Amino acid sequence: MAEDFDVNLDTPKYYTPSAKCTENAWAGDYSQRYQEFLADPTGFWEDIARELEWYQDWDEALEWNYPYAKWFLNGKLNVTTNCLDRHVFNQRRNKVALMWRGETDDEERIYTYKQLYHAVCRFANGLKSLGVQKGDRVCIYMPVVPEQLIAMLACARIGAVHTVVFGGFGVSALNQRIRAVGAKIVVAADVTVRRGKAIPLKTIVEDAVVNAPSVERIVVLRREETKPVELHPEMEIDFEDLMENQPRECPAEPMDAEDPLFILFTSGTTGEPKGIVHACGGYMVGTYYTTKHVFDVKDNDVYWCTADPGWITGHSYGVYGPLLTGATCLITETTPDYPDAGIWWNLIEEYGVTIFYTAPTAIRMFMRVGEEWPKKYNLSSLRVLGSVGEPLNPEAFEWFYHVIGGAKCPIADTWWQTETGMHMITTMIGEPMRPGFAGKPVPGIVADVVDSDGNSVPPGTGGLLVVKGPWPSMMRTIWENDERYRKYWETIPGCYTAADLAVKDENGYIMVIGRSDDLIVVAGHNIGTAEVESALVSHKAVAEAAVIGKPDPLKGNTIKAFVILIQGHQPTEKLRNELVYHVRMTLGPIAIPSELEFVESLPKTRSGKIMRRVLKAKEMGMDPGDISTLED
Incomplete structure (x- = not known):
């Protein structure tokens, strides 16, 4: 049974952020904020939603027919209006939105919010010229380049549903996802660059669209300039050619709050990957709120999330969340140890990164190669650190906190899932941090550790991690498999079961132990x-x-x-x-x-x-x- 283990919680160790870290933080006082949420849960989320722009206000904040939630009923919006237009037509027009670095110093591109807006509109118009309409599915199979984000935002602009497939997947995995959603268009690159080598992607796409009858056209970003790949005009079109001569303006499609924004596949336990469906309104509100409050994003921050948009972290905290807050974002195709183990620290120094969000795997790799690499660079610009993807073990926390953060940066060790869409548990800025423990539920979320009957377990006793009640950015269903969606809510009635094992300490801090499935x-x-x-x-x-x-x-x-x-x-x-x-x-x-x-x-x-x-x-x-x- 999940609850048949105990964790020793003796001699807890906490780090308290300095007053300078917490001064003017968006999170405010955690206890007060959490009580405000509990007093009026839907009102709490409505206040956040009103910070964003809507074409039409909602009639009702929440309709909860267990296990199905609808948020901001009949509200009309477009997420790109909030990611782009809202900034372009105010003081952020010429602010840098996106900085991209390739593997070499001379590979750099910078987009202001205005320039990114025009690029998205031109590609959106290009997609429309190929017959893409609201509700059509578009598969994106690309490395981390600006065009990947432009394609995602262009789909959202016209109401097409994007499904991004990680560029490291092979033919079978890509074909499976294209067929599952019935993608009309595939947007791809000819190559991805890794450790100085160009790795072909187009050949994988060519094989993957065989037996995928829904695909009408393939849009190819040709990066190889010396010897461009040949395109087959009956099926394939160049990315830049599609954008050429397209208008720089494209009206944003008004979307219902419950219209699907994207489908993102995550591994399933039956051999078939699960297509997680996220809706426009609730996902926008949840990612905006958590990016702003968990990372304390301010207007002068330089924000770097190292995740590939082929995963949910790249969606929520590499693209949508930071652009919704008007942040300046760094994205890069570099790997953490090429050409040497100092490349990421060099980028932090060079671009003045203030918020750095990465994975425990990367942190442990840096620990292994030694402190001498980060010590070669000036990391004083950093003010907030984040961890995602798996539990941050205490040893990695200590190294990250002392060596990278100089014992001055709060660490947001975040627990959440593809299915949740946004952060669920972390240590909000201002709260004491306990190494090995993600923290407490973010205000807006009720989470607990329970036994198999749904009863809360005592501190130090392991159990199942659950979320009680709905939240805006929760998945709406699993694409063409609603029965599998319901299982998340039926394992323990009334609770969303995350399939993670966890333990809670006497102060309510939650440590995630690992998977139970x-x-x-x-x-x-x-x-x-x-x-x-x-x-x-x-x-x-x-x-x-x-x-x-x-x-x-x-x-x-x-x-x-x-x-x-x-x-x-x-x-x-x-x-x-x-x-x-x-x-x-x-x-x-x-x-x-x-x-x-x-x-x-x-x-x-x-x-x-x-x-x-x-x-x-x-x-x-x-x-x-x-x-x-x-x-x-």
């Missing part, structure tokens, strides 16, 4: 065990497969696969390498097993379900616990 968090990315297993079984030599996560000091977890071969195939090192390569080509490099073991059998229940926890316990030298349902 069949997901493996690798370097901050959720990888479904079933997705990797399906990829392995699709190989002609494999009869059955099971995968587990193994703790790793750098990545959090690595993947180990156990494989049963079809009769007639022999386990060899060549076959092992072939299977790993097969997973790479099917799902992409993020999902490849670090270890692969050939076995004769797998532990199963009498009903035939693989007992992965038994495999994991054996691998870790632990007691597997109750195995009464084990077949053999």
